[in-house]
Amino acid sequence: MAAATTPDHNGLLRFTTAGSVDDGKSTLIGRLLYDSKSIFEDQLEAVESASSQKGIDGTDLSLLTDGLKAEREQGITIDVAYRYFATPKRKFIIADTPGHIQYTRNMVTGASTADLAIILIDARHGLLEQTHRHSFIASLLGLRHVVVCVNKMDLVDYNEERFNEIVAAYKDFSSRLDITDIKFIPISALHGDNVVDRSDKTPWYGGGTLLHHLETVHVGADRNLQDCRFPVQYVIRPQTDAHRDFRGYAGRIASGVWKPGDKVVALPSGKESTIDQILVGDTPLDKAFPPLSVTMTLTDDIDLSRGDMLVRANNQPESTQILDARICWLSEAPLNPATRYVLRHTTRDVQAKITEVLYRIDINTLHRVEDDVTIGVNDMARVRIKTASPLLTDGYKDNRSTGSFILVDPSTHLTVAAGVVG
Amino acid sequence: MSDSTYNLDHLTELEAESIYVLREVAAQFDRPAILFSGGKDSIVVTHLAAKAFAPGRIPMPLVHIDTGHNFPETIEFRDNLVERLGARLIVGSVQATIESGKVQEEPGANASRNRLQTTTLIDTIEEHQFDACIGGARRDEEKARAKERFFSHRDDFSQWDPKNQRPELWNLFNGMHAPGEHFRVFPLNNWTELDVWNYILRENIDLPSLYYAHDRMCIRRAGQILAHSDHLNLRQDETPEMMHVRFRTLGDLTITGAFESDADTLEQIIDEVAATRITERGGRMDDKRSESAMEDRKKEGYF
Numbered sequence: 016m017a018a019a020t021t022p023d024h025n026g027l028l029r030f031t032t033a034g035s036v037d038d039g040k041s042t043l044i045g046r047l048l049y050d051s052k053s054i055f056e057d058q059l060e061a062v063e064s065a066s067s068q069k070g071i072d073g074t075d076l077s078l079l080t081d082g083l084k085a086e087r088e089q090g091i092t093i094d095v096a097y098r099y100f101a102t103p104k105r106k107f108i109i110a111d112t113p114g115h116i117q118y119t120r121n122m123v124t125g126a127s128t129a130d131l132a133i134i135l136i137d138a139r140h141g142l143l144e145q146t147h148r149h150s151f152i153a154s155l156l157g158l159r160h161v162v163v164c165v166n167k168m169d170l171v172d173y174n175e176e177r178f179n180e181i182v183a184a185y186k187d188f189s190s191r192l193d194i195t196d197i198k199f200i201p202i203s204a205l206h207g208d209n210v211v212d213r214s215d216k217t218p219w220y221g222g223g224t225l226l227h228h229l230e231t232v233h234v235g236a237d238r239n240l241q242d243c244r245f246p247v248q249y250v251i252r253p254q255t256d257a258h259r260d261f262r263g264y265a266g267r268i269a270s271g272v273w274k275p276g277d278k279v280v281a282l283p284s285g286k287e288s289t290i291d292q293i294l295v296g297d298t299p300l301d302k303a304f305p306p307l308s309v310t311m312t313l314t315d316d317i318d319l320s321r322g323d324m325l326v327r328a329n330n331q332p333e334s335t336q337i338l339d340a341r342i343c344w345l346s347e348a349p350l351n352p353a354t355r356y357v358l359r360h361t362t363r364d365v366q367a368k369i370t371e372v373l374y375r376i377d378i379n380t381l382h383r384v385e386d387d388v389t390i391g392v393n394d395m396a397r398v399r400i401k402t403a404s405p406l407l408t409d410g411y412k413d414n415r416s417t418g419s420f421i422l423v424d425p426s427t428h429l430t431v432a433a434g435v436v437g
Numbered sequence: 438m439s440d441s442t443y444n445l446d447h448l449t450e451l452e453a454e455s456i457y458v459l460r461e462v463a464a465q466f467d468r469p470a471i472l473f474s475g476g477k478d479s480i481v482v483t484h485l486a487a488k489a490f491a492p493g494r495i496p497m498p499l500v501h502i503d504t505g506h507n508f509p510e511t512i513e514f515r516d517n518l519v520e521r522l523g524a525r526l527i528v529g530s531v532q533a534t535i536e537s538g539k540v541q542e543e544p545g546a547n548a549s550r551n552r553l554q555t556t557t558l559i560d561t562i563e564e565h566q567f568d569a570c571i572g573g574a575r576r577d578e579e580k581a582r583a584k585e586r587f588f589s590h591r592d593d594f595s596q597w598d599p600k601n602q603r604p605e606l607w608n609l610f611n612g613m614h615a616p617g618e619h620f621r622v623f624p625l626n627n628w629t630e631l632d633v634w635n636y637i638l639r640e641n642i643d644l645p646s647l648y649y650a651h652d653r654m655c656i657r658r659a660g661q662i663l664a665h666s667d668h669l670n671l672r673q674d675e676t677p678e679m680m681h682v683r684f685r686t687l688g689d690l691t692i693t694g695a696f697e698s699d700a701d702t703l704e705q706i707i708d709e710v711a712a713t714r715i716t717e718r719g720g721r722m723d724d725k726r727s728e729s730a731m732e733d734r735k736k737e738g739y740f
């Protein structure tokens with residue numbers, strides 16, 4: 016079988032890119048897709064014909080990534096677009112997001128499911144406001160891996176000093192953030208230097224190419240295998256003759272390693288039981304861990320339904336009706352302290368009110384703004400939330416599943432905010 | 438499972454995501470349905486649904502929008518699958534929509550019922566009051582689909598508003614809606630064509646025989662090979678000839694391009710798909726009508 020059919024070695028990597036047309040983001044993505052042979056002939060032909068219709072010389076690879084009519088007309092990216100490519104070592108999902116401040120909510124959305132962020136810096140301009148913004152969002156959303164691509168190195172004659180200056184400036188800035196693994200790579204997306212193939216124009220650079228890093232970066236350790244959390248999503252009760260007494264608790268494992276025979280506690284009831292079987296379809300597993308979707312059966316008939324959680328007795332989440340959280344406001348309608356929002360956390364919905372806006376965060380400077388705490392679209396803030404019944408939470412840093420939530424406006428049904436606990 | 442104990446291969450991870458999405462639909466909606474076309478993607482969705490709710494039955498009906506121009510193999514396959522799973526089947530008929538006078542058959546040699554399906558689909562959704570319709574579409578298929586959500590909102594005219602989609606964060610899906618509105622849900626969003634084929638191989642999933650190379654009377658038109666049938670309006674210069682072909686996607690008889698192939702096992706098909714340099718929908722006349730053909734149809738309520 017061809018190597019390309021089994022990109023399994025290192026599993027799946029989800030990463031996000033943020034940026035505007037000018038910093039070469041679309042060209043970089045086009046380059047990754049093109050050099051990894053993930054672009055098909057008919058796609059390339061369509062882009063070539065669109066390029067010549069617009070009077071552009073050559074092929075504009077950035078056109079590959081514009082999906083909607085309005086985006087093609089305006090030459091901008093409006094929404095998160097997802098791209099896929101695979102190499103013999105790994106499969107990749109790119110959440111491609113626009114970089115302008117008015118699209119902060121799209122960047123947050125793209126980052127929420129990513130393991131890694133690529134931050135592009137134009138070698139001529141160095142760190143810009145949007146560099147700060149993207150880095151802050153990556154940090155807030157708990158991405159532990161950042162790759163800083165210093166792009167357009169061809170326009171600064173592949174100058175080592177210029178690269179080192181930018182690296183030093185970024186390190187200084189990022190010391191205030193919570194990102195553990197930062198890599199710096201000098202590239203030219205346009206010419207392909209150090210993207211897929213090593214460049215002979217940067218002999219002073221000892222590191223690997225961008226693609227090599229993406230293929231090998233280890234993200235498995237980012238998953239929480241310590242704290243067992245299993246939010247019940249759905250109860251399976253077949254009530255057929257063959258399975259009259261079957262009662263299975265279906266859900267996606269948020270964290271921890273689970274085995275048949277483990278003693279568990281159901282929350283909020285506090286009832287104890289033991290795992291009988293862990294199933295995927297009809298197949299029993301001897302252990303299960305995130306992000307598997309499984310069905311668990313217990314040795315006892317206890318009351319357990321959607322929104323409840325299985326945990327271990329000696330390691331429980333916090334049960335609370337007061338949440339301190341950082342939120343990103345997603346809606347055109349501003350935050351209204353009088354509104355009772357629906358807060359969705361794991362598989363549970365509760366009513367919630369924002370009782371206090373502690374401060375707004377200027378995401379360009381990272382400063383706290385305490386005198387103007389009106390929160391509108393794309394704003395970030397630290398808030399206190401009171402819920403109508405208790406939630407079972409962990410800090411987002413420790414647990415992306417039990418530490419995250421969204422707010423929904425019950426009158427419009429729109430998702431108005433995304434929040435992280437702690 | 439790969440070497441490291443707690444690493445999942447990417448197919449297992451995709452499967453886990455899709456099962457989560459399917460269960461979320463069952464939990465959040467009152468009247469969900471699976472849109473079943475008989476193509477490989479909707480077959481994979483149905484297989485995942487069977488896994489998600491095992492040992493119970495799939496708690497939602499399969500809905501087939503029958504254009505009347507289907508391959509007979511597709512219909513036979515559909516009926517067998519429904520029987521094996523003990524699932525409920527609902528058929529919406531484009532022929533009946535035409536006979537009711539709501540829509541008119543397209544004229545000409547390139548006539549297709551592809552667009553007419555949308556009316557039948559929307560009528561079927563309204564008749565059965567479905568509030569969530571699960572489809573097998575994938576983001577990698579077409580550029581307008583790259584921006585699809587897992588839970589994609591449709592207003593009470595079944596329209597998609599791509600510029601005003603709900604943000605979708607983590608795996609917290611918001612399916613809240615007003616009466617009359619519904620959602621389209623895409624559990625295979627993050628799968629690629631190759632992922633689907635590799636999963637079919639891994640899970641040993643049955644497919645209609647059309648996907649495997651076979652002898653068939655075909656015609657060549659505009660660089661494409663189309664299956665000869667009573668539903669295809671032949672032009673004067675066209676003569677059907679016997680070819681050894683297979684199909685990469687299954688839509689209507691009138692629009693789905695075949696291609697010449699000897700691949701008659703899943704392994705051979707996967708090798709062929711991995712080596713091919715043309716996208717899957719490159720064989721679909723319906724997408725070629727304009728650059729935004731898919732986006733325009735999706736806004737109207739297409740699959």
